[in-house]
Amino acid sequence: MAKNKRGKSLWHLPSRSRGTCPVCGSTRIKLLYVKNTSAGQQLKVCKKCSNASQVRIDAAGQQVG
Ligand SMILES: [Zn+2]
Numbered sequence: 001m002a003k004n005k006r007g008k009s010l011w012h013l014p015s016r017s018r019g020t021c022p023v024c025g026s027t028r029i030k031l032l033y034v035k036n037t038s039a040g041q042q043l044k045v046c047k048k049c050s051n052a053s054q055v056r057i058d059a060a061g062q063q064v065g
Helices: 007-012 054-064
Strands: 033-036 042-045
Touching: 042 054
Parallel strands: none
Antiparallel strands: 033 042
C-alpha cells in the first residue's frame, strides 16, 4: 500500500490535511487520523493523538459540539 499519510498525496485533501487538532489544540498540524467518540462523532486528530485515550477523544468531541 502507498504511504497515504506522507508527501504529495496530502495536497489533494481539503486544506492540505492541515488544521487544528481538537484533542491537543496544535494548530496547522496534519490531521490524518480519524477517531470515533463514544457519541458516534468522527474527529480528525493529529499523529500524537492517534493513540490518545478514549477519554480525551470524547472530551474533544464535546467541545467541538
Ligand atoms: Zn493532537
